């Protein structure tokens with residue numbers, strides 16, 4: 001799990017330093033955990049002092065599957081690059097897993113709520129398509145979702161939850177990174193079905209620095225999604 005816990009994440013508890021480069025990790029054979037370190041700096045400039053790193057404890061046992069997935073690396077980098085948009089904003093991360101994008105959002109000044117399937121007790125339980133009480137108390141300016149579009153059978157539930165939250169906060173933007181194998185045409189169909197539109201679609205590799213691109217694989221797309229009647 002990420003090096004913080006719970007619902008409202010306190011950014012001051014994120015381990016930080018100012019070294020540029022790609023993720024590094026060390027594995028413990030006994031616990032099957034590893035700590036990966038992810039750097040966020042300007043143009044990989046080690047000397048600028050403007051940036052931080054986030055340490056994530058990953059559990060590499062298959063049954064836990066708590067990894068930092070490539071989409072999370074891409075989305076976290078996007079949040080860092082777009083950081084001025086997130087300052088003092090309310091952010092909800094859906095299907096957060098190890099939560100790298102949400103942690104970066106907290107680090108750049110957002111008020112972040114990390115959520116995941118209610119079977120995951122580490123963060124706020126928010127199962128897509130279920131109307132759990134927490135859903136009614138959230139009013140996010142941004143929704144983040146890394147690799148949450150991977151199982152077709154969950155797509156409608158995810159969009160049901162995302163659009164409900166977007167309606168709670170006019171102007172809310174859902175930013176998601178997904179593997180192109182999910183099929184953008186299917187996602188376009190879902191957007192239309194749920195009254196949304198895509199305002200920005202990027203190849204994630206065009207947004208990450210070369211040191212991080214070498215850690216990614218497959219084709220990852222990054223989309224910004226809003227309701228059709230989006231208010232800017």
Ligand SMILES: C[S@@+](CC[C@H](N)C(=O)[O-])C[C@H]1O[C@@H](n2cnc3c(N)ncnc32)[C@H](O)[C@@H]1O
Nearest residue numbers: 068069072095096097116117126127128146147
């Ligand atoms: C592929 S993992 C991605 C984790 C993390 N966002 C990342 O990119 O590193 C998918 C995440 O979605 C969550 N998830 C799957 N189905 C869900 C559901 N029905 N409701 C809420 N979360 C769900 C999983 O628990 C898991 O954390």
